[in-house]
Amino acid sequence: SGLDILTSDFPEPVWAVTHLFPSGLAFLGGRPKVGKSWLALQLAYAVVSGGMFLGNNVEQGNVLYLALEDSKRRMQERMIAQSWTADAAQYMSVLTLDDFQKYIGFLHIRENVKIFSSLIQKERYRLVVVDTMSRAFSGMRDLDKSEVVTPALSPLQQLANSRNFLLLFVDHHAKPKGMNPNPVDDLMSSTAKSAVADTLAGLYRDDVGKKKLMVTGRDVENTTIVVRWDRQTAAYQVVTDEVANIDLSPNEVKVYRWLKENKRGRM
Numbered sequence: 001s002g003l004d005i006l007t008s009d010f011p012e013p014v015w016a017v018t019h020l021f022p023s024g025l026a027f028l029g030g031r032p033k034v035g036k037s038w039l040a041l042q043l044a045y046a047v048v049s050g051g052m053f054l055g056n057n058v059e060q061g062n063v064l065y066l067a068l069e070d071s072k073r074r075m076q077e078r079m080i081a082q083s084w085t086a087d088a089a090q091y092m093s094v095l096t097l098d099d100f101q102k103y104i105g106f107l108h109i110r111e112n113v114k115i116f117s118s119l120i121q122k123e124r125y126r127l128v129v130v131d132t133m134s135r136a137f138s139g140m141r142d143l144d145k146s147e148v149v150t151p152a153l154s155p156l157q158q159l160a161n162s163r164n165f166l167l168l169f170v171d172h173h174a175k176p177k178g179m180n181p182n183p184v185d186d187l188m189s190s191t192a193k194s195a196v197a198d199t200l201a202g203l204y205r206d207d208v209g210k211k212k213l214m215v216t217g218r219d220v221e222n223t224t225i226v227v228r229w230d231r232q233t234a235a236y237q238v239v240t241d242e243v244a245n246i247d248l249s250p251n252e253v254k255v256y257r258w259l260k261e262n263k264r265g266r267m
Contacts, residue, residue, distance in 0.1 A: 013219045016047065016127055016166035018057045022219045023164045024198030025157035027133075029173045029187050034203050035211070035229065035236070036170050037070070040129050041078055042235045043168070047127045048091040054213065054225055055238050061126025061165075063092040064119070066100055068135035081234035093123065097135060108140040108152045117159050128160075131170040133193075146192035153196040161198070173202065183214050211236070 013022040021043075030036040046053035050060025067075050075094055095103065104119070105112035107130075120128065130136045134143075142148040160167040171193070173186040183202035184194045194200055199217030206212075213236075215223045227236040 014164040016058070017043070017053045020054070020056050020215055020220065020223065021166050021168070021199055021201075022217070023166050024160050024218075025153065025196065026166060026168045026199035026201065026217070027171050027183075027187060027193060027197050028168055028201045028203065029171045029183060030203035031173050031205070034205050036203055037131055038078065038229075038234065039203060039213070039236055040131055040168065040170050041065070041075075041082065044092060044127060044129055045079075045082055045084055045088060049085070049088040054227065054236065059126070061091070062123055064123065064125045064128045065092055065094045066128070066130045066136065067094055068097045068100055068130070069132055070096065072096055078234065083233065093125075100136075106138055106140070107136045107156065110155075113155055113159075117163075120159070120163055120165065126165050128165060128167045129170065130168065133169040133171045136169070146195070149192035150196055153193065157196055157198065181214060183216055 015022050028036055028040060043053055044063045044065055045051070046058040047061055047063050051058055065075075070078075072094070075096075079089065104116050107113060107116065137143065137152065140148070140152065156167060171187055181202060181204045183200040185191065186202055187193050187200070197217070199215065199220055201213060201215045204212050204214065211227050211229070213225045213227055215225075226239040228239050230237045
């Protein structure tokens with residue numbers, strides 16, 4: 001009854017990344033070559049090592065990484081660039097496209113979802129990264145239609161929530177539709193993806209080269225984190241930027257920073 005719900009003591013969400021990514025179905029979107037795969041691998045490293053991700057705590061756990069657009073050699077190069085240790089790497093399983101097709105299969109096929117579910121249950125993965133969604137659903141038609149997307153994603157969302165793990169799809173953003181980026185509206189094809197997902201994250205780069213990660217979701221407060229690419233660690237670092245939460249256009253940002261550098265503005 002309504003009274004039962006009102007007076008029940010429900011557990012807090014299970015967080016893959018505290019205050020940023022709860023368990024469930026999530027998307028990490030961005031324009032091509034913006035650095036989504038690097039960020040996803042950085043998250044995977046944080047989970048297997050039980051470290052920090054963009055300033056947030058991460059509990060240690062096993063990871064399944066479906067690298068459907070990369071080779072094993074490229075994955076090795078990126079892991080070395082991010083200084084992965086052997087102790088951490090042993091907790092991550094990697095399937096490239098050939099392995100994925102051989103052992104699981106495309107995820108719009110019901111029998112393959114059962115295989116996928118059994119594998120997750122057996123290995124107790126805390127994070128599953130699918131890079132990218134389009135490869136995982138290759139051959140599926142009409143991905144721009146909600147009546148196709150919703151039935152395909154709903155079983156995967158239910159699986160992630162029932163097993164308390166984060167299922168993160170790396171996906172592409174369409175061309176910008178306006179001046180204001182929005183992780184909900186920017187995913188390629190149908191907004192049905194956004195409707196099914198529990199959490200939506202978008203990695204953006206503006207006209208002055210600044211990058212930011214915007215996150216929103218059912219259990220997540222709207223969050224914007226300004227980041228910079230660190231070549232030394234091949235990872236993103238959090239930037240403290242006082243203009244990050246000010247609604248300024250790229251040109252206004254340039255003026256603001258010029259005034260600050262020349263000490264002509266009230267800061």
